[in-house]
Amino acid sequence: MKSYKYTLTYPALFVLATFVLYSCKDQGKNTQEIPEQVSQSPITKLPKKQLSKEFKDYWYSGKAEITSYSLEQARYGELRNGNAVLIYVTEPFLPQIQVKADKKNVDNVPVLKLNSTKNYLTGIYPYSIMTSSFYPVHDNQHALKVSFSSQEWCGQVYAQLNNKDDFEIMSHSYFENEADQNLKLAKTHLENEIWNKIRINPTTLPTGSFKMVPSMEYIRLTHKKLQAYSAEASISTSSDTTVYTITYPDLERTLKIHFTATFPYTIEGWTDTYKGGFGQEAKVLTSTATIINRITTPYWKQNSNKDLSLRDSLGL
Numbered sequence: 285m286k287s288y289k290y291t292l293t294y295p296a297l298f299v300l301a302t303f304v305l306y307s308c309k310d311q312g313k314n315t316q317e318i319p320e321q322v323s324q325s326p327i328t329k330l331p332k333k334q335l336s337k338e339f340k341d342y343w344y345s346g347k348a349e350i351t352s353y354s355l356e357q358a359r360y361g362e363l364r365n366g367n368a369v370l371i372y373v374t375e376p377f378l379p380q381i382q383v384k385a386d387k388k389n390v391d392n393v394p395v396l397k398l399n400s401t402k403n404y405l406t407g408i409y410p411y412s413i414m415t416s417s418f419y420p421v422h423d424n425q426h427a428l429k430v431s432f433s434s435q436e437w438c439g440q441v442y443a444q445l446n447n448k449d450d451f452e453i454m455s456h457s458y459f460e461n462e463a464d465q466n467l468k469l470a471k472t473h474l475e476n477e478i479w480n481k482i483r484i485n486p487t488t489l490p491t492g493s494f495k496m497v498p499s500m501e502y503i504r505l506t507h508k509k510l511q512a513y514s515a516e517a518s519i520s521t522s523s524d525t526t527v528y529t530i531t532y533p534d535l536e537r538t539l540k541i542h543f544t545a546t547f548p549y550t551i552e553g554w555t556d557t558y559k560g561g562f563g564q565e566a567k568v569l570t571s572t573a574t575i576i577n578r579i580t581t582p583y584w585k586q587n588s589n590k591d592l593s594l595r596d597s598l599g600l
Contacts, residue, residue, distance in 0.1 A: 332422040339484075342548050343396065343421070348373035348583055351551065352576040352598040357404045358569035359411065359505075361561030366404025366411075367600060368573050370551055371583070372483060373397055377418055382429045382446050394421045395428065396480050402501075409437035415501055419480030423488055426451075427477035432500035441504050447471070451497075455510060462507065472512045475499045475530065475539070482528065482541065483549050489528055491517050498532065506560060508535065521545050525552065536568070550578065 353368040376385040376392035385392045395418045402413040411434065418429045426447055433442040439458030446452045450468040457463060473496040481489055490496075496515040497503075503510050517530045526545045531538045537558035544550050557570040576599040586594055 330422075330424045333424060333485075335421060338547055339421075343374045345580070346582060347580045349548075349550075349578065349580050350583060350598065351578040352600055353553065353573040354576055354599075355402060355404060356572045357402065357411075358556075358558075358560050358571045359404070359406050361567050361569070363569060363571075364404040364406055364411075366402060367576075368400070368402045369598070369600070370479075371399040371401075374421060377428060379428060382418075393428065395419055396421050396484060398479050398483075400479070406436070411436045413501060415476060415499070417474075417476045417480055419477050419484070421484060423481065423484050426471055427474055427480065430474065430476045430500060432504065434501070434504060443500050443504060443510075445474075445476075445500070453510060455504070457504065459507070462504075465510070467510065469497065469510075469512065472497065473515070475502075478528070478530070478541070479551070482543050482551065486519070486526065486528070486543070486549055489517070489519060491519060496530065496532075498535065498537070502537070502556075502558075506558070551575075 349370075349372045351370045353370070355366040355368045356363045357366055358364075374394060374396055376388070377383070377395040378385045378389070379391060379393045398415075398417045398419075400415045400417075402411070404411050413432075413434045415432045416430065417427050419427045427445075428447045430445040431443070434440060441455075441457040441459075441462070443453065443455035451471055453465070453467050453469065455462065455465040455467075473490050473494060475496055475498050478489065493514065493516050495512040496517075497510075497512050498508070502508070513532050513534055515530055515532050517528065520527050520529070524545050526543055526549075528541045528543070529538065530540075535558065537556070539554065539556050541554045542552045544552060552575050553573050555570050555572050557568065559566055559568045561567055577597060579594075579597055581594070583594075
C-alpha cells in the first residue's frame with residue numbers, strides 16, 4: 285500500500301487555524317441567541333413617550349408592587365370567596381420572540397408586567413387562574429403579549445396572544461367546541477392591557493364607543509367567541525378615587541376598576557357584573573375585589589422558608 289505525505293502551505297494553515305478558532309468559539313454558544321432581524325423590528329422604532337422622574341423612581345427601584353384583595357367571585361350562579369393578587373413589575377422584553385430578556389440589548393422594550401392571580405373554591409374543587417400582560421412603559425402601542433391559564437379539577441384551559449402584524453392567538457381547552465384554536469385578530473383595544481395603562485397614564489384610556497377584546501379570563505370561563513366586541517367606556521373621579529367603567533352591551537357585562545386619582549394610580553378594587561352559570565342556574569351576579577394590603581418588595585429573592593411570614597402581611 286502506498287503512503288502519501290501531505291504538506292500544508294502557510295495559506296492553508298491560516299485557513300485551517302481560522303476555522304478551528306471560530307469553531308471553538310461557537311461551542312457553548314446559546315442556541316436561542318437573538319436573531320439578527322430583531323434590530324429591524326418595527327416595534328422598536330415607534331416614538332417613545334418621556335418617562336417622568338416620579339415614574340422612574342417608583343417603577344425602577346428594583347422592587348415589585350404586590351397587592352392582595354379579598355375576592356367574591358361569581359361562578360356557576362353563585363358567589364365564591366377567595367383571594368386575588370396583582371403583581372406589577374418592570375422588566376426588559378424581547379419584541380421579536382416576545383419573552384423576558386436575559387441580557388441587555390439595544391432592541392429590548394421596557395414593559396410594565398402584570399401577573400394577576402385568582403384562587404377560589406367551587407364546592408369541593410378549587411380554581412386557580414393566572415393572567416400575564418406585558419405592556420410597553422412608553423404607552424406607544426398595544427400589549428406585546430398576554431397569556432392566560434385556568435386550572436380546576438375538570439381540566440385546564442390556556443391561551444396566549446402575541447402582538448405581531450396582527451394579534452396572533454393560540455387557545456387550548458378540554459371542551460370539545462373550543463379544543464385547539466389558532467386565529468388572528470385585527471389590532472384593537474384589549475381589556476387585559478387596560479390594567480397596565482391605568483398604572484402608566486390613565487389619561488390615555490379609551491373612552492366613548494369602540495371595539496375591545498374582553499379579558500381572556502372572561503372569554504374562556506364564559507365560553508364566548510374570542511373576538512372584539514362593541515364597548516363603551518367612561519372615567520369618573522370622586523374625591524381621591526377614579527373609576528374606569530367598561531360596558532359591553534352585547535355581553536350584558538360591566539367592569540368597573542377603582543384606582544387612586546394620583547400617581548402611582550394604584551388599583552384599589554374592582555367589580556365585574558355579568559350573567560353567568562348554566563340553564564336555570566344562570567343569573568346576573570357581581571364579582572367584587574376589595575383591597576387587603578399592598579407591599580413593594582423583590583419577591584423573586586424571597587423564596588426560602590423564612591420568607592413565608594411575608595404572606596401574612598398580605599393576608600394570604
